[in-house]
Amino acid sequence: MLSDFFSGFPSPAEWEALTLSFKISGVGVLAALPLALVTGYGLARWRFPGKALVEAVVHLPLILPPVVMGYLLLISFGTKAPIGGWLLETFGFRFVFSWTGAALAVAVLSFPFQVRAIRLAVEGIDPALEEAAAILGAGALDRFLTLILPLAIPGILAGAVTAFTAGLGEFGAIITFVSNIPGETRTLPLAIYSVLQSPGGELAAARLALLSITLALLGLVLAEALGRRAQRRLGL
Template sequence: MPWFSPEEVTTIALSLKVALVASVASLPFGVALGWLLARRRFPGKALVDALVHLPLVLPPVVMGYALLVSLGTQGPVGAFLENHFGIVFAFRWTGAALASAVMGFPLMVRAIRLSLEATDRRLEQAASTLGAGPWRVFFTITLPLAWPGLVAGTVLAFAKALGEFGATITFVSNIPGETQTLSSAIYGLMQVPGAESGIWRLAAVAVSISLLALMLSEYLVRRHRGNEEH
């Protein structure tokens, strides 16, 4: 990347890593929770649904502070993880991925849930009638039918993670080379006089990556629908 400084290249690479890990790692949980909300009735379902969507309405700084208090090295969960497993999230890139995943999780769950609700359940019932077990029906019928929702949810979570700022900077700070993502780097450059060119370069990268992700998502969804029609 001849147009970018080594520090900017590191920031871009770290942002991609954080966004990718956040979206991929949260996908199994998004599928499980999306299926639960779409297919099951249980006491407290409305409360679970509200808790899932809570990060969308709370200030990101509040979510970041909650993560810091609970998962920081002095927090109950964070101290347990560090003492027993040597796992530390606070002020690490893994913490940035975790905070980004939390903020993007509602978008993922909603997309997957809507896709599951739109699938034809008669196909699942037919497979069950023919002797397929619940897990086989889920992996061979349900998931392929809900594929567009999985793609859309993953891309939305990736884009949200790529642009997340408030929760990440509160939880993991803005450490160059360790936790400094595109958003925090742009914020840091805004405090430096004459750094407009760097801001525009990083902003252009963020926009380009997000557009490419959305275009790839649309392509995969259209291709999947085309295969279904044939």
């Protein structure tokens, strides 16, 4: 019975959805990382007017319905939208109906996870160490690269893994922004949705769902392990 359930796993369609999910989520998280580093560091260390607003905007994707995020992406990055139109005209590049659009959706939606982890990691570093580094001749970028980054790296990795895992499960924004195209934008959740639309797809959906749950668990365990490593590294 159980062996029947897993027979022929993964099927070509399942494999395609799995690899596509990894590609989209991976590229999305990596693309967002540099901005997440600056934002996370800034929220941890800088005081500036409008900080509360920046914090709110960063966390918005956690609160807003993903469909609304997809809609917002569509009206900014669609081919007739201001940014999307400009990209198409200048570089012949478009996000809509492309996996890059799905990656953009993942980048935006998982941004709060990354920023939050980086911010916590930076806040765990004694600012006195940065003063000491400055006195020893290290400029701001030097201090960031040789002090903040190495001390925060386990936290940064934990954040990236959480964001990546969350990105694997993104549905609403992707389907709204870049539609459900097999081999292009049909990630695991979209594949589950598709098989459920056809009669007798329950078994296929169960297999994909089990795969999703396993990946999510693995991701969370890995993130937790990296977080603990971060604490040890800071001597906490």
